[in-house]
Structures are given as C-alpha cells and as structure tokens.
Amino acid sequence: xxxxxxxxxxxxxxxxxxxxxxxxxxxxxxxxxxxxxxxxxxxxxxxxxxxxxxxxxxxxxxxxxxxxxxxxxxxxxxxxxxxxxxxxxxxxxxxxxxxxxxxxxxxxxxxxxxxxxxxxxxxxxxxxxxxxxxxxxxxxxxxxxxxxxxxxxxxxxxxxxxxxxxxxxxxxxxxxxxxxxxxxxxxxxxxxxxxxxxxxxxxxxxxxxxxxxxxxxxxxxxxxxxxxxxxxxxxxxxxx
Numbered sequence: 001x002x003x004x005x006x007x008x009x010x011x012x013x014x015x016x017x018x019x020x021x022x023x024x025x026x027x028x029x030x031x032x033x034x035x036x037x038x039x040x041x042x043x044x045x046x047x048x049x050x051x052x053x054x055x056x057x058x059x060x061x062x063x064x065x066x067x068x069x070x071x072x073x074x075x076x077x078x079x080x081x082x083x084x085x086x087x088x089x090x091x092x093x094x095x096x097x098x099x100x101x102x103x104x105x106x107x108x109x110x111x112x113x114x115x116x117x118x119x120x121x122x123x124x125x126x127x128x129x130x131x132x133x134x135x136x137x138x139x140x141x142x143x144x145x146x147x148x149x150x151x152x153x154x155x156x157x158x159x160x161x162x163x164x165x166x167x168x169x170x171x172x173x174x175x176x177x178x179x180x181x182x183x184x185x186x187x188x189x190x191x192x193x194x195x196x197x198x199x200x201x202x203x204x205x206x207x208x209x210x211x212x213x214x215x216x217x218x219x220x221x222x223x224x225x226x227x228x229x230x231x232x233x234x235x236x237x238x239x240x
Contacts, residue, residue: 021040021147021148021149021150022041022042022044022045022143022147022148022149022180023039023040023041023042023045023046023049023149023150023180023183024038024039024040024041024149024150024151024152025037025038025039025149025150025151025152026038026039026040026151026152026153026154027101027151027152027153027154028154029101029126029153029154029155029156030156030199031124031156031157031195031196031197031198031199033100033101033102033117034097034098034099034100034101035097035098035101035104036079036095036096036097036098037076037095037096037098037104037110038093038094038095038096039071039092039093039094039096039109040091040092040093040094041091041092042086042089042090042091042092042141043055043056043062043089043090043091043092044056044089044138044141044143045147045149045180046070046092046109047136047138048133048134048135048136048137048138048184049112049133049134049135049136049149049183049184050108050109050112050133050134051134051136052067052070052109053066053070054066054067054070054092056138056139056141058085058088058089058090060090062083062090062092064081064083067081067092067094068081068094070108070109071094071096071107071109072107073106073107073108074103074106074107075098075099075100075103075104075106075107076096076097076098076099076104076107077096077097078094078095078096079095079096079097080093080094080095081093081094087142088142089141089142101115101117101126102115102116102117103115112130112131112132112133113128113129113130113131114127114128114129114131115127115128116128119197122197123160123194123195123196123197124194124195124196124197125192125193125194126153126191126192126193126194126195127190127191127192128151128190128191128192129188129189129190129191130151130183130188130189130190130191131186131188132186133183133184133185133186135184135185135186143180145181147179147180148177148178148179148180149177149178149179149180149183150175150176150177150178151175151176151177151178151189151191152173152174152175152176153173153174153175153191153193154171154172154173155172155173155174155193155195156172156195156199157172157195157196157197157198157199158172158195158196159172159174159193159194159195159196160194160195160196161192161193161194162174162192162193162194163190163191163192163193164176164191164193165177174191174193176189176191
C-alpha cells in the first residue's frame, strides 16, 4: 500500500528543487570521527522508513521523550528535540551528538546505513551505504508523490574527491537526494567522499598564528634596527 501510494504519482517527474523533503539527515562531521547529526523529518516518514513508535495522526500528541528514546543509543546523546507542522503533517527535529560516526548504525534510526571512515594514501575516506527501509504502511497521510529525502554532510576539510551529484556547495557541503518512494523501496544510496585529515579551521588558525608570528618578528626586527640606529647616533654625537 505504502509503495503504491508513493510510486503512482511520482511519474510526474518533478525536479528535486520542487520536491518537499520529508526526511533530511544532516551530518556535521569531524576529522576525528565525532559528529553532530540533525534529523528533520515528518512523523509519517519516520514511521514508514524507520518504524518509529509514533502516531501518524496529525491531531495526535507527539511525545518528545519517546522521540528522544528512539534516537538514543550507544555512543550518542540527543541534545535537542523540537516539533513543527507543515502541510497538515507533524515534523520532528532532532539533534544528536555522536562519539564515533562508524558506530552510528548501532542506533536504531540509523541502522539502515553502514558507515566507514578510514585513512588511506594521506586522506580520510568516508563511505555511507543506505540499504533497506522498514517499509511500514502509514495509510493516506497526504503525500502527493513528489516528496523526497535528502542526506547532507558538512565536511570539515578540503575535499579531493566526492560522488555528490550536486557538487560541493558553499561551506563544504555535499548532498544526495532520493525520491521518498525509492527510499521506501530500499533503493541503495552510496555516499562517498575523501577529505584532508586536517580541518579547515585548524589550517586557518595555523595560518593566522603564523601570520601573527611573522608580523611580530618583523616588528621586533624594526624596533631592534631603530634602537641600534639610535645608539649609533648617540655614539657619533658623543665623539664630537
């Protein structure tokens, strides 16, 4: 039922720019493997894709503590849960701090993914593979078939390679989109990129510190030169 409802209207072929993102997963990744993961998703998509124990009735109360428990797991801490409403559907917004992105699949909502972060040939390689969704029937929740899901990564350093269809967006952001129907059907999605092992912030601070040090040295040399010149002038004056 779920797949039939999603797939039938999707033939309209609307571009992703006009689709509504029913599920967004956003990773702020650190070069050490730590991360902050933000999930912004309709309750209906969380139930359909991840089997969340939440009511899809837009009039029903959504228990924030139940949302928090659903997103809590080994090595992860939920730091924020908020709710909103769009197109007569309830949405949840969750922020999770993760100790090691490679262990994130041990947290139930992210169990459809495998995560890898390895050092190779002087760079860090990140690879996330999304597999099957739960595929739970949620009935008629108002989906029109043009909905999509998005997976986004904020990369902390230079990116020598990536397979994002949209390229690198400002702020070193990479995105991968899928129709909601494809994600519900479990169509695999590969997320892959390489990044430098030193963060842009660290490199910037290092450059900034080097610039300050160079300026300080130049200032010191200038002071030494003028002091020495002044002493020489005093010696000449005394000799007269």
